[in-house]
């Protein structure tokens with residue numbers, strides 16, 4: 065049987081059975097997975113082999129920012145794959161030259177050089193390595209409500225419970241306080257958060273600290289948008305102590321928040337910035353670490369001790385350059401910004417109708433709704449790092465009604481592709497509206 069014939073014949077049931085039999089799933093008890101089979105996708109819609117349509121309200125893992133099935137990116141991949149598939153990273157290619165130049169033109173401030181990786185975690189690993197080599201110091205500060213990837217170093221930086229089974233981690237990772245305490249509706253005052261960071265820097269010894277890592281807007285751990293002044297305050301503390309500021313924009317970058325990079329909202333330039341996901345809209349794997357000129361210059365005369373067989377992979381780079389053109393041609397960054405207030409309107413309507421909505425946040429099309437069991441005192445509907453019967457029931461309801469999104473603890477992410485129409489956005493929120501009745505029934509007092 066040819067591969068094509070086998071593919072054409074496969075039903076959802078067969079895909080699930082064989083995939084479960086022979087392949088491993090991320091973050092799962094293998095015997096408990098219940099995957100959905102997808103045959104193809106277009107725009108914001110995923111289609112099962114049997115033809116059912118599912119609205120992608122999370123751009124998969126907040127990464128297919130331009131939407132599915134864009135022929136312009138597919139053509140660029142095909143063209144590059146036809147011309148040159150691979151050379152090792154010591155060679156250069158036209159696509160590498162062009163994408164490097166293009167990224168330099170959209171990166172904040174004087175960042176104008178990138179090291180290409182295969183994804184977000186590898187970008188984080190290499191940012192950590194660059195910061196240590198640059199400063200000659202070894203400690204890295206990171207927060208609890210943070211995800212930085214699943215490789216060993218990135219997992220050590222990760223503060224959320226996904227770290228627990230992977231401990232002990234890297235020596236030298238030290239936590240500093242989050243802008244938002246779990247289980248509270250509002251962020252801490254900026255001064256308090258910054259004081260917390262300053263205390264940690266003092267107690268650890270600034271001369272031992274290479275870098276302060278932060279997701280500019282925290283992603284999976286709650287779309288936590290820092291209050292104005294926080295990002296600038298972190299920059300100032302890093303400057304004062306000769307510590308590199310590393311912004312992780314793997315999820316927040318590439319238009320998700322309505323600007324090219326989330327950090328642009330606060331007119332701040334980090335020393336290093338990690339990227340992935342939206343850099344190709346995940347049509348092919350790619351990540352990057354961007355660096356400011358002063359960092360890049362150091363490595364003109366200092367050895368960079370790092371490398372990856374697939375760094376600057378031509379076909380991934382072609383997918384990226386074409387994706388960046390789509391953002392521009394279709395005005396998707398501006399579109400994300402313009403749809404931000406529309407999403408907020410939907411969030412507000414849900415909050416007004418449902419006693420289970422405790423809080424909601426969004427910037428551009430980066431959004432989330434937090435559900436509660438009680439408004440006062442504020443009590444999340446699921447425990448920290450866990451789930452609840454209501455959240456499981458909401459998850460099943462959304463699946464039955466053709467809406468895919470990420471549910472983390474008691475929170476529902478609302479992060480559709482940036483090409484979503486206002487009608488499609490409304491359609492998604494209509495499905496959520498009905499699902500929230502499940503949570504409403506659990507509200508006490």
Ligand SMILES: Cc1ncc(COP(=O)(O)O)c(C=O)c1O
Pocket residue numbers: 125182183184185186188211212213214279283284312313314315316340341351
């Ligand atoms: C902020 C952030 N950093 C790093 C990563 C890791 O990226 P990857 O899964 O491509 O390794 C992620 C993935 O979700 C992320 O959200």
